Amino acid sequence: MTFLVDYNLDGFALIFLGILAKGGWLEFAPVQFVTFRDAGLAMDSSDRTVWRYAQEHQMLILTANRNMKGDDSLEHVMREENTENSLPVLTISTLDRLSETEYRERCAERLIEIAVDLDQYRGVGRLFIP
Template identity: 50%
Template sequence: MIFLVDHNIEGHALLLAGRLTNQGRLDLLPIRFALLEDVGLPVNSSDRVVWRFAQANQMLLLTANRRMKGKDSLEEVLQEGNTSTSLPVVTVGDAKRILTDSNYRYLCLNRLLETVLYLDNYLGTRRVFIP
């Protein structure tokens, strides 16, 4: 499973990927983190463009974005476009804690892994908040 990383949490995703690698979990589950630039999207792409790209390419969008205002806000896009087969957006509850709290990082990783392992249970749910 590929997580498309929103530009506002690139460093956070790097820490999560490092922890997954150190724990040997990437040997068990094929998880990869891709930055917007890795997939050819400009960092200033609208939430609408990023969400549609993630859906079209079967990627889980990883973000800390909770914006609810504006026609291209992520919440508006989810309300308009989400279906029963849409992949959820994985939303970090407290991005700063990923950087500073190893226990919180561990909880986030467990929730990420749970989401990947049981992805069918999350289809159409719009968001999965981690941890």
């Protein structure tokens, strides 16, 4: 499974990957974290652009700050374009808590749980983690 990591979480992608590797999770579900830079997306890409890119490339968006303001807000885009086959957007519930080891581990484990059972989460729109 590939996660498109929002620019505000770039530094945490490697941490999550390390947690998953240490826990042996990668043996069950290969995971890749792709940054906006890796994907060729500008940091100021609209939520609509990010959503469409992720859906087109079968990526889960991992974010902490996409909002509900405006016609191109992530929430608005999901309401307009989400289908029963759309991949969910994963939102870190409390960004400030990522400084806590236990919270980061819970987030990483939730990511892998979702990746393993991805079909049951298609079409849900947004999932808050952990």
